[in-house]
Amino acid sequence: MIVSSLILISGKNIKKEALMISLSNAKQLVTGSAPGFGWVLHVAANTVNDLGKAILAFAKIPGVESVTTLAFRKPTE
Numbered sequence: 001m002i003v004s005s006l007i008l009i010s011g012k013n014i015k016k017e018a019l020m021i022s023l024s025n026a027k028q029l030v031t032g033s034a035p036g037f038g039w040v041l042h043v044a045a046n047t048v049n050d051l052g053k054a055i056l057a058f059a060k061i062p063g064v065e066s067v068t069t070l071a072f073r074k075p076t077e
Contacts, residue, residue, distance in 0.1 A: 006070040009040040026054035
């Protein structure tokens with residue numbers, strides 16, 4: 001089962017390169033700039049717990065002020 005989420009990363013002067021981190025059992029699929037807000041990321045993970053760990057990893061990046069979940073999708077079984 002793959003779960004995915006769109007998240008907004010807000011902060012000052014965050015470079016795209018800083019967002020390219022290892023996420024263990026999750027991966028960043030798409031990164032897009034959100035002018036005036038920061039970055040929007042599409043992240044997919046093996047489990048809900050792995051997705052939560054990935055979101056926490058983004059929150060620890062220097063300069064990140066907030067991480068907001070914009071959408072969450074868990075496939076129906």
